[in-house]
Amino acid sequence: MAFVNELIPENKRSEIPFDKFKPFRNTNLFEKYLDEWTIDKERECYFIQVKKFGPEQSIYFGGRWKGQSFRFKAMPTRTSTLEGKYHLLWEIGASDISYSLETCEVNTLSENEAFRAELLTLLTEGLIIHGDSYDGESYEAVTIKTGESK
Numbered sequence: 001m002a003f004v005n006e007l008i009p010e011n012k013r014s015e016i017p018f019d020k021f022k023p024f025r026n027t028n029l030f031e032k033y034l035d036e037w038t039i040d041k042e043r044e045c046y047f048i049q050v051k052k053f054g055p056e057q058s059i060y061f062g063g064r065w066k067g068q069s070f071r072f073k074a075m076p077t078r079t080s081t082l083e084g085k086y087h088l089l090w091e092i093g094a095s096d097i098s099y100s101l102e103t104c105e106v107n108t109l110s111e112n113e114a115f116r117a118e119l120l121t122l123l124t125e126g127l128i129i130h131g132d133s134y135d136g137e138s139y140e141a142v143t144i145k146t147g148e149s150k
Helices: 109-130
Strands: 004-007 036-040 045-052 059-065 068-080 086-093 097-100 141-147
Touching: 004 109, 036 109, 045 109, 068 109, 086 109, 097 109, 109 141
Parallel strands: 086 141
Antiparallel strands: 004 036, 036 045, 045 059, 059 068, 068 086, 068 097
16 A cells, blocks of 8 residues: 555544654644644554744654654755646655654664665655645655755
8 A cells, every 4th residue: 555645533643642743842733734644554654744834944744653753854845847737846864854762673773774764765655645735646746855964
């Protein structure tokens, strides 16, 4: 199964550790988008857009995968073509992903690096579907650029 955007089922909301998704300790989450998620049910991975401070700013996300909570930020850039179609570029740096190891599934540095690499692959797939704000289907193309943070 692939990632999809959907409303979070009411019976799942209590399982979501929203407190772990805050980008900064004293930051309120972005209520506007907390009812939706981008989820791959087969791989049991989801993420939720939790904060955006303003236009041309990074967007903060929180999610879970393999029993681990994670946070990441990514910078979207939207461009239009002469035909009036839109392209979306997401920039996400390797150091823009953080997670708390809540279980003992990741024990060594090499396992940690493998976990991070696989998570980045999942996030890349998910952001294509996510679009700018749960609207990936409205773009002609969505591209992900990975690398170091700016």
